[in-house]
Amino acid sequence: MVLTGRLARSRAAVRRAGAAAVLTLGTLAVSGPVAVPSAHASPGPRWAPCDPEYSGAECATLSVPVDWAHPDGPRFGLALARRKATGPGTRVGTLVFGPGGPGDSGVDRVVTGIDRFSPEVRARFDIVSFDPRGVGGSAPVTCSPELLARRPSPKIDTQARFAATVAYNERLRADCRARTGPVFDHLDTAQTIRDLDAIRAALGEAKLTFHGSSYGTMLGAQYAETYPRRVRAMVLESVMDHGVPTTRAFLRDQAAAAQDSFEEFVRWCDRASECALHGQDVHAAWHGLLARADRGELANPTAPGTALSPMDLVNGIAFRSFYRADFAGLAQKIAALAASTPIPAAPTSPAALPTTTPIFCSDWHLPVRDQREYASLVRTMERTAPDLPYLLPLHMTAACLGSPTADPQHRLTARGAPPILLSNAVHDPATGYPWAESVARQLGGSGVLLTYEGWGHGSVTNGPCMENAVDRYLVDLEVPRRGTRCPAV
Known part of the structure; x- marks a missing residue:
């Protein structure tokens, strides 16, 4: 960043x-x-x-x-x-x-x-x-900017490119380790x-009052597992499930959550007259942009003279809009890109990943044996999210190939912890609702899931129902009734 x-x-x-x-x-x-x-x-x-x-x-x-x-x-x-x-x-x-x-x-x-x-x-x-x-x-993790800029594409279509990606990851780890300490x-x-x-x-x-958001929910959940009697109150908002056992399950879950948000966007455009694509075939308009981006003919609106890659289109424009549930803004961007003049075909490069990617790699064991298995994982994601090829989780998986994992996935056991409040939108593009349900089950009697019947990544202040339930829990330790659901606002 x-x-x-x-x-x-x-x-x-x-x-x-x-x-x-x-x-x-x-x-x-x-x-x-x-x-x-x-x-x-x-x-x-x-x-x-x-x-x-x-x-x-x-x-x-x-x-x-x-x-x-x-x-x-x-x-x-x-x-x-x-x-x-x-x-x-x-x-x-x-x-x-x-x-x-x-x-x-x-x-x-x-x-x-x-x-x-x-x-x-x-x-x-x-x-x-x-x-x-x-x-x-x-x-902070510090790495060579020049080496970071040479990151291979996650489009790994041969065994030679798979081996080159593993070798690149090893070189980058050595560089970052030397610079970071x-x-x-x-x-x-x-x-x-x-x-x-x-x-x-x-x-x-004496006891911890904690609010963890997204990746911070892993920290909170594992703290409660390690120090259950040191927790006073804990809110886990937009919940990551660190119990997902395999690379395929992780990628499939992430793809399903993102595709759900895309389908919600399409449904909104179908019924909302304020959608800039209202009355159009939204899927067709979007796939037209993906095809132009794949040919290198889609102008990057934030960097004149350069082409927008399919990865940037998916992750930088669509997925980012889903985080904020900004359907109107996304429709306007798609309409503007569709109306833009094609540029002469130009090469595109992979979107930059943050230098903090090694943190993710140290927490997630996502092994891939070879290019053949990698291609199978790509097909799984394409079947699960046909409108969103090469989502960011696949980039992260490629960036972790060959990396050691210090804290691999496991199911939680937090015996002795007080009630822990989980908060999740039904349509969260990054931490899908099934993950929140899974973590609540893993926490057993301690896990209480508060459901926001809306969209976006983050939910605790989305309307008085959510806000009041969280406030009463944090201030007075009053736990919402199990199964509480709050309407979208």
């Missing part, structure tokens, strides 16, 4: 403030780990203003081990940010937010505003978040669980 303008300046200020607010001995550079003695009793975070441009946000840095299996070994600085409760007289405690991605910055989320939380939650809790290890201000080999969620518990302890909270 490339940051520009005010957000980039804010991150620089966060790092400066964090360097002045280290919890343990010495000043730790956020760019890499250094060896310092372990702290047996760390003081609370020494908060300092993050950036005058964003008033009210405070930052600090927590020293944590590179490898929790060796707590007295090298350490690095974990970047934190906080906004205090707006109603201090009614403050309940601290809520820790686990960002998504992998690769999203919790520090940026807090510094620039935290509109994902209701006014009630903002009044009753200090909101604290962090940059997970390998992200932003927390020993020892933390590169300890980016998995099992390590981040321990970071989260260190945050809880440093904040002086």
Whole structure:
């Protein structure tokens, strides 16, 4: 993720403030780990203003081990940010937010505003978040831009290209490891669980109140599994199922969720007169664009003079619109692209993947034996999502070929945990509703699923039904009745 303008300046200020607010001995550079003695009793975070441009946000840095299996070994600085409760007289405690991605910055989320939380939650809790290890201000994964730009296409149609992709992945891992430092080999969620518990302890909270979003739901669920009696309340919003056992099941589930959102978009266009494609064959219009993109004849509206690849069309335009359930905006973009003048055929390149891809690879064991199996997986996705070829999960699978996995998938067992509230839209393009149902079942008596009967990735503030249920749970530990469903708004 490339940051520009005010957000980039804010991150620089966060790092400066964090360097002045280290919890343990010495000043730790956020760019890499250094060896310092372990702290047996760390003081609370020494908060300092993050950036005058964003008033009210405070930052600090927590020293944590590179490898929790060796707590007295090298350490690095974990970047934190906080906004205090707006109603201090009614403050309940601290809520820790686990960002998504992998690769999203919790520090940026807090510094620039935290509109994902209701006014009630903002009044009753200090909101604290962090940059997970390998992200932003927390020993970020750093790789050669030139090598990243040479990433092979996920269209792997020969065994030679399959072998070349595996070899490229190995070269890239070696480069990123050399530039990032020892933390590169300890980016998995099992390590981040321990970071989260260190945050809880440093904040002086006997039990954790947590809200995890998307990839952050894996962190929350595994924390509850590891430390079930240290959980006060936990919201898992847009739920990832880390119990999916195979590469094929993972890709099929992801394709089904995205295709469901495309079909919902088509149905909306059929009935909504405000749709720019109303009265047209939406599937035909879309596949016409895919064909033009495949020939390199579709002009990229954000980069004049270049061609828009089918991958960018699917992932950058359609899938991104589904995240926000912006059907009207997507229809306008498709209509504009369809009306655009074809350009002379030009080569396209794969969309860039974030440098934090190694975090995903360390958490997901998605083996593919050879090109023949890879082609079979592509066909499975094409059958499941015929309108959305080469979705991002396939890119991620290709990028992880040959990578080791430190925290592979497993089914949850969180015996002794209090009620955990799961929140998911029925039509979520990235974390499909069946995943939320599966995780709720894995959590057994602790899992309570709150259903939003609408669209998009993220749901906790979508209307008063959702917002009130989440607020009552977080503030008063009042758990919604099982089977509660909230209407779309």
